[in-house]
Amino acid sequence: MLALPTPHIRRRALLGAAGATLIGAGAQAQTKPPAAPKGQVIVGVSQEPTRFHPLAPAIEVDQGVWWNLFSPLWNVQPDGGYQPVLAREVPSVENGGISADGLLWRIRLRDGIKWHDGTAFTAEDVKFTLQLINNPDFRAASRTGHNLVQDIKVVSATEITWRMSEVYAPYLSRLSWTFIVPKHALEKATDINNAPFINAPIGTGPFKWAERVPGDHITLVANRDYFGDGPYLERLVFKYIPDLTVMYTQLRTGEIDHTSIQGITPDLFEQAKTLKDRVVTKTPAAWIESITPNLGWSFLADKAVREALYLGINKKAFVGAIYYGVPDPTESIYPAQSAFYNPDLPKQDYSPAKANALLDAAGWVRGSDGVRAKGGVRLEFTNSTTAGNQVREQGQQLLVQDWKAIGAAMKINNMPGAVIWGDYWAMSKFQSVMVGVSFGIGADPEVTDRLASTAIPAKGGSGRNTSQYANPAVDALLKEGATTFDFAKRKEIYRKIQSIVRDDLAILPLFQSYSVEGLKKGLVGYAPNINTLSNCWNCGSWYWAA
Amino acid sequence: MATASIPHAATATATATRPGNRALRRFLRHRLALFGLVTILLLSLNSGLGPLLNPFDDLYIDVMHRFAAPFGDSHLLGTDALGRDMLARLMMAGRVSLTVGFVAMIISTAIGTTIGAIAGYYGRFIGAALMRTVDAMLCFPAIFLLLTLATLVSPSLTTITLIISLTAWMEVARVVEAQIRSLRERDFAVAAEVMGASDARTIFRELLPNAVAPIVVAATLIVARAILLESYVSFLGYGIQPPVASWGNMLNNAQQYLTTAPWLAIFPGAMITLAVTSFNFLGDGLRDALDPR
């Protein structure tokens, strides 16, 4: 029997934790936005946005552009709450939007919304979007949750209902990242994967598509008929600058107004803070950096070894020296700002002595070269990460030294992104990787895909449990968590999961990432959002002060 | 070293002063070439024996003393982003870079010269087939070859050297082929043929020595490219894996800190420049010495 479901409305108090060092924002928030859209903002990104169909597979920079062109039914706020966009209100059991058993959904939409080409937005577009995702010929990014939607009925131009074939609590979060596409522009396309739409997207967002110069930039212009507040900028430009050092330089010289993904490198943070007329912020991200061992490989399956390795990491030096203290050390798989974060996890202890003792007790004997061995197997393993990532490489080298002290030999074996995250990662062919993972989806902690024993691709399962973690207690908890709408209950479930995962040391957590992004002074409205993949989610609210 | 391997530049008819000695004397007169030779020897010695004399280890990470400026208290050339001694790393890196540069140059020059000479001499079918093969290899941009070949084999000193050689021999072949093709028609070559000299003898004794100039220039350019290509391969993700240092990957890692710790880039850059320049001077000297004109 399900308890009374409530959507995840977070306490306002948590807002203080996010956006930690937003210098000067308080004073600037007093200024009022202009009456008509004025000026332009050039956003620098270090990967090129190339996909403009919001349902297609894409990376973070692409989503950053989508937030401005398109609208979801509701969006997710920095504090984890949902705010209705195309919908009139976020559905919940209280307001009748979701039935008591969680299966029947009824969404009421706003009136008077127009697509960029003037056509009226109706519930037909929502139906079309959901059906398109499930269309077997369409290359949708993800069908998770959407494939449970059945019997979509358009009750009126502003009302739509459907039935879920099973209860799926994270669906609210899924829909907050699902942008609605226009039926009239896409239904006639001969090739639904290559419609003209993808080069001239039509949305309902605060900005309209203007032009794209491949390899250089994308220009969006203000949608003066936007149904919501804003936009206050005439032009929004996303400029592709592949080199982070060059991107920082362009911020300094003023050629760009905002450094978005992938931000400013940690070693430049202190210097960047002193730049004149620039506002540099350090905001929490959802990526948890860890050493992920392949639990199905050799001695890494042995918990004692993992514990010893964890004891041997000098986290303070790691975070302080390599990352200049920018990120926060963590023990959890969730960011500290998440409502489901468990703050009571045991803190890591840096103690080579304890580590040595643990390994000695487990029968690992030091050889003549200092590397331990047991039963003919040397305590030697490889660690891989994306090649070319300088900061991570430095971190790896520090770990090599840390672990040498306890008799473990780590070898670095880095590869380019396209290689390491292919089968090497997906089919668990690695020994250990250094990786940043965002567990959960948006504000939702749902993590079955990564921790359930049925989600191990290397063992024939379906999912992304590439570390091959298998714990029946966690399996049961995961199942419960995905089918409960009760916030308090879910909180408890996911706290337990974090506790077990930490105890098992399924991953060796290092820190929670922070993104360091820079703005030109006078740019108001920037609001970093840990629950979206890009901090350009609300450019419709940005404006230049005076 | 280099002086011992100077081939006889002309037919071995006995003369009062042996051609080898003449070439040697010409070489010794070329001051820049001598400078180049001495520098390379010094660099090799430095990389070979230096680490034994240096108190610091190239791998030891000392987070407390990162980015120490050069000519300070303890570290002569300062420390890098992880606090490792720059001098030690430069010396160890020298081993890697010099080996890669030199060996890649030897391999690619050898392959390129052989193929180019055979193609240029025989012409017709063999020549066309070989040159079309060269063209086919040239069709693949260097990065494509580097990236895809490197993904198929795990990166190590040997594989990187081989891969760099594979991307560099084609230009030598083309230049050699063009030279041999034109030299083949010259009087002395025709004369040698008429006199009954075998093909191999004609190629190696008559034609190639006259084509030495562009070959040597091309070869010395390859050393430069090899050392820089190695750094670029590191940048793309297939280079020498950390923590092993090479001048190339030290330079790469120093990019980020150009304005805050310029010595991290200056020293490896200077070493690369010095080594490559020396190879070039040496090549110049060799070409001048071997040139019978």
Place this chain on the structure above:
Amino acid sequence: MASYLVKRAIQSLILLWLVSMIGFAILHLAPGGPLAQFALTPGMTDADLKRMAQQMGLDRPLPIQYLEWAWRLLCGDWGNSYRDSKPVLSIIAGHLGATFELMFASTTIAVLLGSWVGVLGAVRRYSLFDTLATVGAMIALSIPTFWFGLIFIYIFSVTLGWLPAGSRFTIGDGSLLDYALHLIAPSIVLGFVTVAIWSRFMRASMLDVINQDYVRTARAKGLPERVILVKHTIRNAILPMITIAGLQLPTLLSGALVTETVFTWPGMGRLFLDSISYRDYPAVMGILMCSALLVLIGSLLADVLYSVADPRIRLD
């Protein structure tokens, strides 16, 4: 000549076919793939990735994938990029212009300056000028482009503010002056290394020619030095340079890559690098085909020009 050209054309077509097969095989057999970039994207599951691989036809046997690609190519369809679904040909065309601009500007600087330095160096062999030029060229050859480029930006853009810090134009300003300002820094940096190469080869070639008998004869005849230089020496010295020039064509696509990255110049080099990084198979194959075509044309041109310039060489 005509029969030679026909023969070469046929050989080139066979070569193109071979290159396409080998390239296709290497590309697809290399580990990793276009879906690796989504491995860590929140919200996309393993089932989604498998489905996408199937929808993109990546799970079919390699020969079938190749045949389909080759057949489409012969019909004029070069495929659509995996990244932005635009036709590969239009993407290449878009980036080619930028690269041509950069190559043209830097080559002009390089050839003019390099030839002048090379010729003077050969004529005044071992003089102070020659030594300085030689040493300077050596150093220029050895400086890593990205290092030089970054320093250039630091001095001229960040510190002095004279030149923009990259890109091809300022967004919103499309004037000729704007384009020119943006072109200066990258072409100097790219041309810097090429000057050295050209001057070295020019000097070597000049030295070869200067010591020829016919030059000595001309001098003995009493011809003025300048006439000897221009009429006899330089013209003959240029011959091997043609081969070199023909070889520069393939570098058109990847040679400027480092400069393009440092100066965020939207050219072919960066397109290729990005395409390979993301394993954008259609784009990589398209660029590979273009590169192969350019190499074959360049090689043919060089051979033909060389034989035209030197009548002793017979083409067979």
